[in-house]
Amino acid sequence: MSLLIVGSVAFDAIETPFGKTDKIIGGAASYIALAASNFTQNTKLVAVVGEDFPQEFIADLQSKGVSTEGLQIKKGEKSFFWSGKYHTDMNTRDTLVTELNVLADFDPIIPESYQDCEYLMLGNLTPKVQQTVIQRLKKRPKLIVMDTMNFWMEIALDDLKETLKMVDVLTINDEEARLLSGEYSLVKAAVKIQEMGPKYLIIKKGENGALLFSGKDVFFAPALPLEEVFDPTGAGDTFAGGFIGYLAKTGDISFENMKTAIIYGSAMASFCVEKFGTERLVNLKADEMQSRINVFRNLVKFNMASV
Amino acid sequence: MSLLIVGSVAFDAIETPFGKTDKIIGGAASYIALAASNFTQNTKLVAVVGEDFPQEFIADLQSKGVSTEGLQIKKGEKSFFWSGKYHTDMNTRDTLVTELNVLADFDPIIPESYQDCEYLMLGNLTPKVQQTVIQRLKKRPKLIVMDTMNFWMEIALDDLKETLKMVDVLTINDEEARLLSGEYSLVKAAVKIQEMGPKYLIIKKGENGALLFSGKDVFFAPALPLEEVFDPTGAGDTFAGGFIGYLAKTGDISFENMKTAIIYGSAMASFCVEKFGTERLVNLKADEMQSRINVFRNLVKFNMASV
Numbered sequence: 001m002s003l004l005i006v007g008s009v010a011f012d013a014i015e016t017p018f019g020k021t022d023k024i025i026g027g028a029a030s031y032i033a034l035a036a037s038n039f040t041q042n043t044k045l046v047a048v049v050g051e052d053f054p055q056e057f058i059a060d061l062q063s064k065g066v067s068t069e070g071l072q073i074k075k076g077e078k079s080f081f082w083s084g085k086y087h088t089d090m091n092t093r094d095t096l097v098t099e100l101n102v103l104a105d106f107d108p109i110i111p112e113s114y115q116d117c118e119y120l121m122l123g124n125l126t127p128k129v130q131q132t133v134i135q136r137l138k139k140r141p142k143l144i145v146m147d148t149m150n151f152w153m154e155i156a157l158d159d160l161k162e163t164l165k166m167v168d169v170l171t172i173n174d175e176e177a178r179l180l181s182g183e184y185s186l187v188k189a190a191v192k193i194q195e196m197g198p199k200y201l202i203i204k205k206g207e208n209g210a211l212l213f214s215g216k217d218v219f220f221a222p223a224l225p226l227e228e229v230f231d232p233t234g235a236g237d238t239f240a241g242g243f244i245g246y247l248a249k250t251g252d253i254s255f256e257n258m259k260t261a262i263i264y265g266s267a268m269a270s271f272c273v274e275k276f277g278t279e280r281l282v283n284l285k286a287d288e289m290q291s292r293i294n295v296f297r298n299l300v301k302f303n304m305a306s307v
Numbered sequence: 308m309s310l311l312i313v314g315s316v317a318f319d320a321i322e323t324p325f326g327k328t329d330k331i332i333g334g335a336a337s338y339i340a341l342a343a344s345n346f347t348q349n350t351k352l353v354a355v356v357g358e359d360f361p362q363e364f365i366a367d368l369q370s371k372g373v374s375t376e377g378l379q380i381k382k383g384e385k386s387f388f389w390s391g392k393y394h395t396d397m398n399t400r401d402t403l404v405t406e407l408n409v410l411a412d413f414d415p416i417i418p419e420s421y422q423d424c425e426y427l428m429l430g431n432l433t434p435k436v437q438q439t440v441i442q443r444l445k446k447r448p449k450l451i452v453m454d455t456m457n458f459w460m461e462i463a464l465d466d467l468k469e470t471l472k473m474v475d476v477l478t479i480n481d482e483e484a485r486l487l488s489g490e491y492s493l494v495k496a497a498v499k500i501q502e503m504g505p506k507y508l509i510i511k512k513g514e515n516g517a518l519l520f521s522g523k524d525v526f527f528a529p530a531l532p533l534e535e536v537f538d539p540t541g542a543g544d545t546f547a548g549g550f551i552g553y554l555a556k557t558g559d560i561s562f563e564n565m566k567t568a569i570i571y572g573s574a575m576a577s578f579c580v581e582k583f584g585t586e587r588l589v590n591l592k593a594d595e596m597q598s599r600i601n602v603f604r605n606l607v608k609f610n611m612a613s614v
Contacts, residue, residue, distance in 0.1 A: 088491060184395060187534045208515035211532060220529040220606050225518060227494045259609040293611065299527050300607045302566040304600065 002042045003248040004114055004141070005032050006133050007123020007237070008103060009047040009071065010080035013096075014276060016231050017088055024277040025057050026082065028123030028147065031234035033066045034281040035241025035268040036121070038289060039249040041065030044114045046133070048102045050078040060282055069111045074102045090229045091206055110136045119248040122146040122167070123237060127159040134166050143253050145169040145244050146198070147236070150176050165197040168253075171240050173204045186211065187218075200258065202243070204236050212255075212262055219259045222299055224270040224292070231276045235269045238281065242268030267292045309349045310555040311421055311448070312339050313440050314430020314544070315410060316354040316378065317387035320403075321583060323538050324395055331584040332364050333389065335430030335454065338541035340373045341588040342548025342575040343428070345596060346556040348372030351421045353440070355409045357385040367589055376418045381409045397536045398513055417443045426555040429453040429474070430544060434466040441473050450560045452476040452551050453505070454543070457483050472504040475560075478547050480511045493518065494525075507565065509550070511543050519562075519569055526566045529606060531577040531599070538583045542576045545588060549575030574599045 012026030029047045036043055044067040051073065058068055083097035108129055120141040122130045130146060146167040152160045153176065164170065170193065174186060180196075181189035190201050190213035203211045207229065209222040243265035247253055250261075270292060274280045319333030336354045343350055351374040358380065365375050390404035415436055427448040429437040437453060453474040459467045460483065471477065477500065481493060487503075488496035497508050497520035510518045514536065516529040550572035554560055557568075577599060581587045 185534055185536075187532050205515065208512065209527075209529070218532055218606060219609070220516075220532070221609075222516070222527040222529065225494050225525055225527070227492055229492075256610060260611060263609055263611065297611055299525060302526070302528075302570055303563060304567060304570065304604055 001040070001118045001142075001248050001251050002044065002116060003036055003040055003119040003121065003244060004044050004046065004110075004117035005029050005036065005121045005123065005241075006046040006108055006130070007032060007121075007125060007147075008080050009045075009049050009053070010082065010103070011053075012233060012277060013081075013083040014231055014233050015085040016090070017086070018228070018230050019276070021276050023081070025054070026233065026277060027080065028125075028234075028237040030057070030278055031237035031272065031281065032121055032123055032241035032244075033061055034064065034278055035238040035265075035272075036245030036248070037061075037064035037066055038242070038268065038284065038286070039245035039264070042248070043067065043245075044070060044111075044117060046070035046108050046110060046114070048072040048074060048106045050074050050102045051076060053079045067113075070109065070114055072102075072109065077102045084233070086232065090232050108133045108136070115139070118142045119244055120144045121240060121244045123240070124149050127152050127156050127163040131159070131163045131166065134163075143168050143244075143247060145171065145240065147171045147240055148176070150179055153179050161196060167198050169200040169202065170198040171202040171204060171236070171243075173206070173236065177201070177203045200255075202262065204239060206232070206235070210239065210262055210266060212258055214255050217255050219255075219262065221259075221262045221266045222296075223266060224295065224299065226270065226273065229273045232273050233277065235272045238272040239265040239269040241265070263293065263296050267296055308347070308425045308449075308555050308558050309351065309423060310343055310347055310426040310428065310551060311351045311353065311417075311424035312336050312343065312428045312430065312548075313353040313415055313437070314339060314428075314432060314454075315387050316352075316356050316360070317389065317410070318360075319540060319584060320388075320390040321538055321540050322392040323397070324393070325535070325537050326583070328583050330388070332361070333540065333584060334387065335432075335541075335544040337364070337368075337585055338544035338579065338588065339428055339430055339548035339551075340368055341371065341585055342545040342572075342579075343552030343555070344368075344371035344373055345549070345575065345591065345593070346552035346571070349555070350374065350552075351377060351418075351424060353377035353415050353417060353421070355379040355381060355413045357381050357409050358383055360386045374420075377416065377421055379416065384409045391540070393539065397539050415440045415443070422446070425449040426551055427451045428547060428551045430547070431456050434459050434463050434470040438466070438470045438473065441470075450475050450551075450554060452478065452547065454478045454547055455483070457486055460486050468503060474505050476507040476509060477505040478509040478511060478543070478550075480513070480543070484508070484510050494520075507562075509569065511546060513539070513542070517546065517569055517573060519565055521562050524562050526562075526569065528566075528569045528573045529603075530573060531602065531606065533577065533580065536580045539580050540584065542579045545579040546572040546576040548572070570600065570603050574603055
């Protein structure tokens, strides 16, 4: 079933303990679309780039079945650019440069041909823009998944709370869940955040996996223990792309199926961090994914006899 | 099958964001023995306390099938005492007081009736004392599990390395694994630590679960997401006690069975943190444990269709 992805498509320059890059392709929607394209070829993108953005990557997306009719290319303007440097633990990073450029006044225009979308993934953007996307859809999608970040909790909390009322699934990390709820315990945080709107909450914990909460139901998916996390940029977006891609493919939005979707999301994220930027995702093969899914199964599978 | 536990039996005074205690029962071997007693009634304790130690707790252990023949009670001396204060995150703590007392010159005498033990759990103690225990056993146990801590890596690394050569399973936390191996990646750390001796390595990550490594095999068990971690003291020891207790009960030391044992250890630890000190473990009922095991099963269970 058709999936609409809205988010940034941009340039990143990344420094990790393993090396550094010049400007490479980044942006939440880039990672989400690449990850989701492993599950469904019926994906539509709404984003904005400048004239400086390489046609090759747009062609890459198209070759993976992503419609770029909704990708605005602004003549004479520059794409969003972010530069950051990771610390040794790879969980924290310093932002070196943020140039909003075309993202500063992004107006998310939804092409008429996108109006039938049943799944909507809102990548991290200003909550107002996320809200506008939902309002512009004539028919509410079957499932709306939204990502956000601490920055909006600090400077646009009221807008964020308005948008939260309109979505089904929120994905944030553990620190953001604590910030948004004012609760240290993630179990208590999950209760409070569900009261804000989303019926499902996914708390991402990086190398420590992810939790899915809905009412009294909880599911935990580990991250794959890796020899090397080369570059964590985009891992959360890749996770979200795998998650909603799998749901869109199967058309089943039950809690049970979301558990499986989270495992697929975790598997996708484990690939993302193996190389800089989107490189690993662009070149991912179907059999590589299937064998990694098996690794995940073995990682958590145990026999439970009764004592 | 019979299980020998060697470690501290002591007093703790604990302060957490939820309250503080006077002197209460603590010590690695106390937690290990209480946890293991849920699985096997054939448990033997070697430890040392002072004259100040309450007979009631010794009777509690005995009533749970723990032999205290090897518990030395030193006339006119005082028990080991530790006092600490936890930070809000409950993962870090400051030590306020450490009084070694009877533990300063602990000589781990093994009663003759303990010589048949097939399972040995070495709680955190000086590596020399742990080594002495192994040397004093006339027949090597079927499985030796050892816990240790960063302190010994800093002040007694050579002794620690000698002891590591003699054991089968090492349990340490993630920071200790990094310190011991000099590797940030836990996957790389696990390879290096296995080269030091133990064929199995369990890396405890507190609220982020535990990893079991052996050669190329990896297993991950989550910690139960809890509304409140009231007091984390002894959680790691309780985990180890549940782990080795289950192995001793089943008599199966395969990697597959260790996975199940880790789930039982994690379940035991989830009880431990619900109240101060050993209180929750002392009063734990069999049906409570079984229902928590079911919660663990549901926490990680997912259906894996092929994409």
